Amino acid sequence: MKEQILQLDRHDDFTSARDKMGWAQTERVLLVWPRRGRVLTRRLDLVLLHRHAATLGARLGLVTEDSEVREYAGELGLPCFDSVEQGHLLHWRYRKPRAIPIREPNGHTAQRLSEEPLPLPKFPRLKELSHTLDRFIRPAIFVLALTALLAVGLMALPTATITLVPRSQDLTLTLPVIASLEQPTSNGSDQSHSDQTIHLPARELAVEIESTLRIPTSGVVEVPAARAIGTVTFTNIVGQGVRIPRGTGVRTTSGSQARFVTTQEVELPPGRGVSVSVSVQAVDPGPQGNVSAQQINAIDGPLSLQLAVINSAPASGGGVEERRAVTEADQASIREQLLAQLEVSALADLASRLTPTEMLPPDGVAISNILAETYDRFPGEQSDALALTMRIRATGIVLDEILVRDLAFQQLARQISPEIFMVPDSQSYSRVTEPVIDSQGRIVFEVLVAARVALRFNAAQIQLQVRGLPSEEASRRLNAVLPLQNEPVIQVQPEWYPLLPWLPFRIDVFTQMEGR
Numbered sequence: 001m002k003e004q005i006l007q008l009d010r011h012d013d014f015t016s017a018r019d020k021m022g023w024a025q026t027e028r029v030l031l032v033w034p035r036r037g038r039v040l041t042r043r044l045d046l047v048l049l050h051r052h053a054a055t056l057g058a059r060l061g062l063v064t065e066d067s068e069v070r071e072y073a074g075e076l077g078l079p080c081f082d083s084v085e086q087g088h089l090l091h092w093r094y095r096k097p098r099a100i101p102i103r104e105p106n107g108h109t110a111q112r113l114s115e116e117p118l119p120l121p122k123f124p125r126l127k128e129l130s131h132t133l134d135r136f137i138r139p140a141i142f143v144l145a146l147t148a149l150l151a152v153g154l155m156a157l158p159t160a161t162i163t164l165v166p167r168s169q170d171l172t173l174t175l176p177v178i179a180s181l182e183q184p185t186s187n188g189s190d191q192s193h194s195d196q197t198i199h200l201p202a203r204e205l206a207v208e209i210e211s212t213l214r215i216p217t218s219g220v221v222e223v224p225a226a227r228a229i230g231t232v233t234f235t236n237i238v239g240q241g242v243r244i245p246r247g248t249g250v251r252t253t254s255g256s257q258a259r260f261v262t263t264q265e266v267e268l269p270p271g272r273g274v275s276v277s278v279s280v281q282a283v284d285p286g287p288q289g290n291v292s293a294q295q296i297n298a299i300d301g302p303l304s305l306q307l308a309v310i311n312s313a314p315a316s317g318g319g320v321e322e323r324r325a326v327t328e329a330d331q332a333s334i335r336e337q338l339l340a341q342l343e344v345s346a347l348a349d350l351a352s353r354l355t356p357t358e359m360l361p362p363d364g365v366a367i368s369n370i371l372a373e374t375y376d377r378f379p380g381e382q383s384d385a386l387a388l389t390m391r392i393r394a395t396g397i398v399l400d401e402i403l404v405r406d407l408a409f410q411q412l413a414r415q416i417s418p419e420i421f422m423v424p425d426s427q428s429y430s431r432v433t434e435p436v437i438d439s440q441g442r443i444v445f446e447v448l449v450a451a452r453v454a455l456r457f458n459a460a461q462i463q464l465q466v467r468g469l470p471s472e473e474a475s476r477r478l479n480a481v482l483p484l485q486n487e488p489v490i491q492v493q494p495e496w497y498p499l500l501p502w503l504p505f506r507i508d509v510f511t512q513m514e515g516r
Contacts, residue, residue: 001283002026004058005084009035009243010181011203014045020054029053030087033064043072049239050076050097059094061087069437113268130426152378158497160468160507161475163464163489167513168423173412173450174432179443186403198407202443203396204358207349208371210391213338217386219327222320228282228289228314230260231276232296235269235308242306249300250280250309255483259283259300260315265513268307278310280311282318289318324384325357326377333372334388343367346394357402361443363434399443410450423513426452463504476499485514 001019004026008017017040021029031049033039040046046069053060061079063086063242064070069079077095077336081087109322165341187202211422232250247266252258260280280296282289296311298304345367372391409427416422432446465481466474471490478488501507 001246003030003088005030006033007032008039010034010039010040014040014048016312017045017049019348021049021052023055026036026058028061028092029056029058030061030081030084032084033062033066034237035065036510038066040085041066043075043401043445043491044075046072046078047097050078054097058497061092061094063087064256070265080246082332099131115189118131118416127245134265140328142294145438151427156247157503157506158501159493160500161491162466162507163510163512164457164462165479165486165512166457166485167455167483167485168452168513171415171451171453172413173408174446174448174449175411175414176446177404177408179397181397181441183227186407196411198272198404198411198447200403200407201401202399204395204400205353206368206395207346207352207353208343208391208393209343209349210372210389211338211342211343212387212389213334213341214385214387215334215337219325219330219380220322221325221380221382223382224286224288224318225321226319228258228260228287228291228315228318229279229286230280230291230311231313232260232280232309232311233277234260234266234269234273234299235310236268236306237308238306239270239272240306242268242303244268244276244303244307249283250296251298251300252291252295253298255295257287258289258295258315258414260289260296280315285318286320287318289315291315311441323382324447326379326386328379330386331379331388334375334386335390338388338390339392341369342392343394344391346392347396350398354398355400357400357509358398359401360396360398361437363437364435364443365394366396367392368395369393397437397441397443399435404447405449406459408447409451411492412449412451416453420453421456423452423454452513454513457482457509460504462509463507464501467504468502469500470498471500476487 001107004018004021006029008031010022012020017031026198033090050060061070061485062073063081063084065082071078077092077093077096079087079092079094081090135148173196177200178197179200181202181204183199184200198359229391234244244262246262246268248262250260250262260282262278263281266276266278268274291311291511292314293311296315299307299309346367347362350365351360370390370392372389374389376387377386377390408429412427413422428450430448432448435443435445438444462478462482465477469477471492474490475488478484489498
């Protein structure tokens with residue numbers, strides 16, 4: 001039975017899971033939940049995936065340890081397994097999803113428009129209408145005229161503008177930040193006064209990188225380098241003349257087995273006991289060809305029935321030379337070096353994939369899996385160099401620093417009471433410590449946020465305190481009751497009028513920060 005196995009990630013939702021299922025033409029689809037994190041925990045997600053699998057003509061099975069997901073799956077008739085292997089071995093108890101009910105439209109809700117003409121409105125008689133309008137229009141005209149006169153009077157009254165520069169001070173706050181892959185959403189900071197830590201989610205990036213490294217080998221092996229040479233004597237044992245071709249093989253029969261070949265062609269005259277000396281060379285290079293006298297005593301091939309052979313002198317000259325070779329230490333060293341290079345490359349690759357507002361701690365990159373590892377030489381093999389090709393999958397934990405900054409400013413704003421305001425464009429943000437990865441795999445660091453704050457003035461109270469006063473007296477009173485950076489600036493219109501307006505709404509109060 002055809003089966004498709006789909007691995008879910010911790011960030012998957014219904015849409016991405018459905019896209020992974022695609023248009024699979026298999027009889028069974030097995031969704032595997034991640035070991036860490038919780039995904040697709042809503043009953044609705046399983047209902048929709050169940051229906052989508054049925055649309056594809058496939059049965060849906062789940063591999064998960066999430067008790068809530070397993071409970072929903074049991075209600076929907078979806079088989080659940082502890083592992084993929086168990087899904088292959090056990091029988092699938094499967095129930096088809098319920099069909100979506102189709103509601104028929106209610107035909108009684110639609111009504112036909114009446115074809116009868118609408119009745120024409122009935123208007124009062126013109127005379128009655130004239131009396132009604134006359135009764136309401138005259139008072140309205142009077143009210144409008146009176147309002148116009150009051151407006152002209154108010155326009156003629158004096159106005160005043162008071163500009164105040166409040167005294168400001170710096171407010172700073174140092175906040176710990178913890179970003180974790182298990183954190184589902186940003187919760188700003190802990191609401192308790194003892195802990196103002198900002199908690200927010202991090203996301204994981206993954207990349208696959210392949211590279212090859214070559215290093216010189218450090219081992220030494222002895223390699224056969226020269227062939228031993230010597231002289232053998234062939235003796236005729238049949239009485240007939242014999243031609244001994246070049247390359248005739250002879251060998252030892254005791255001690256270390258060594259084979260030799262003749263280096264020249266000779267003719268052995270007829271006659272028993274007739275002999276001839278021929279030079280020989282060892283077949284294999286190395287010291288195994290160095291044999292003592294009387295050791296070469298056998299002939300290969302049919303000539304052994306016609307001739308006897310012996311070396312009256314030792315064969316010598318076979319030797320070895322030292323050459324570089326691969327050691328296990330070389331393999332360990334090149335592996336360590338290549339992993340370090342791949343980690344640096346992975347950091348650069350992941351950094352290039354970040355958005356402008358994201359950051360990646362240098363120690364937040366880890367090699368999660370070695371996909372391929374191939375050495376071109378084995379330990380003990382002769383070679384001047386060792387090469388290793390490796391393909392890895394590296395992951396990094398990424399954090400959106402703009403989100404950190406916004407949450408930090410929100411926490412700073414919570415420290416300000418309602419009667420205090422934050423001076424616009426005075427906020428600043430900086431890191432106190434660089435982000436690092438702790439033992440729990442979380443990004444931790446500290447940030448510093450600061451802003452200038454000042455007292456929020458109550459314009460209505462100020463208007464009541466200075467109305468009808470001379471400008472000098474109003475300035476002294478405001479200096480006495482308000483924390484001001486500079487002297488108040490009071491302007492009265494018209495300029496010749498000696499007092500501030502008596503009506504509070506004719507006095508405008510503006511707050512201006514120093515340097516603006």
